[in-house]
Amino acid sequence: MMHSMTSTKRPFTSTQFGCLALSLLLLASTFIYIYSSFLSGFSTKFPNNPQILSKYRDSHFRQPSNATNNKIHILSCDYQRGKWVYDPDRVPRYGKDCPFHRSAWNCIKNGREDMDRINSWRWVPWDCNLPGINPEDFLNLMKDRRIGFIGDSLNENFLVALLCTLHVADRGAKKWKRKGAWRGGYFPKYNVTVGYHRAVLLARY
Structure with missing residues (x-):
């Protein structure tokens, strides 16, 4: 004899829903804690002060003594890990007369305000020098x-x-x-x- 069986879906009870919400809350809290710790480690590793800034200016960049050291230096450096540092002595690499600029995008030529400040930021890796x-x-x-x-x-x-x-x-x-x-x-x-x-x-x- 064969019996027809139908499956019925049981709705979430209030207890089950509460457990699910609590689990998601704990998971989100753990993620936020780990992420905030990660960011705080980044910000404290490279403080922004004039003494550190002067160390990384172009005139103080040290080049490897030979090609072998240069290769090792490049392979061991992670240029993605670093920080933007304000350097008021930084000189722009090109001026407003560059022929490859679109006229509408040439901020210097169009007289955008505080361009000196905008052009005074440099990327400084944490563990190595980055010459221009x-x-x-x-x-x-x-x-x-x-x-x-x-x-x-x-x-x-x-x-x-x-x-x-x-x-x-x-x-x-x-x-x-x-x-x-x-x-x-x-x-x-x-x-x-x-x-x-x-x-x-x-x-x-």
Whole structure:
């Protein structure tokens, strides 16, 4: 003899619901505690004061003595771990006359207020020195090569900053445009092309 059986769903009782809510509350509290401890460790490891700031200015950066030490130094350094430090003596790497700026985005040329303060911040890693980019050395390393940027407007800001920085080393640089590319720059002195391809979703590539 066969019997038909139907399953019935039992609703949450008030006791079960209370236990579930308590569990979620404890889990969230634990996460917040761990995360706040993590952030407090970051903030206390690198205090912001003038003495530490002077230690990390460009004139005090120490370079490794040879190529081997340089390689070890690069591999052992985590440039993502650090802090933005205010440095009133920092000099901008390029001016308002950079040809790669969009007119509407050229804050210096358009007279935005407190640009001196905005340009006075530098990224300082905790465990190593981070020298500023040398345009001549960079272009020599990239000689006869092509560099591609893919991304949205944020990446375009990175692109413009790089192009304007490199323009200091090659005043003959000019805008570059090719089918399929959004924009870019060409540096004839070094035969280096830097192109930018607009793609909000990198998966398209």
